[in-house]
Amino acid sequence: EVQLVESGGGVVQAGGSLRLSCAASGSTFDDHAIGWFRQAPGKEREGVSCISLSDGNTYYTTSVMDRFAISSDDAKNTVYLQMNSLSPEDTAVYYCAAGLHTGGYYYPITEGCVAGAMHYWGKGTLVNVSS
Helix, strand or coil, X not given: CCEEEEECCEEEEXXXXXXXXXXXXXXXXXXXXXXXXXXXXXXXXXXEEEEECCCCCEEECHHHCCCEEEEEEHHHCEEEEEECCCCHHHCEEEEEEEEECCHHHCCCHHHCCCHHHCCEECCCEEEEEEC
């Protein structure tokens, strides 16, 4: 059974940093894309950043570019999201998701994180940025 477990959320002051972790288990993921999505109260889910473990490409939504960095530790089956210069607008529940990213499931991840292409989801971790 595939499981994705997020950790690293919490309360931080504006301008601060957090590092989210997504620990994956139950499968091999070198042919998957892993994405971070977030949903703030009253807002739609948004694809924040994604990484393809099959081709190494990444994507960042415009609002987090130059502030957030996605990375992977293949040995640990873990994907990280380093979040710097946080603002109250970043407050949301952050979800990790994974989906096959090879063969018929391939798409150019540099164009965006596709929630519909994710097959597995974590339960989320709350990030609360105070002003």
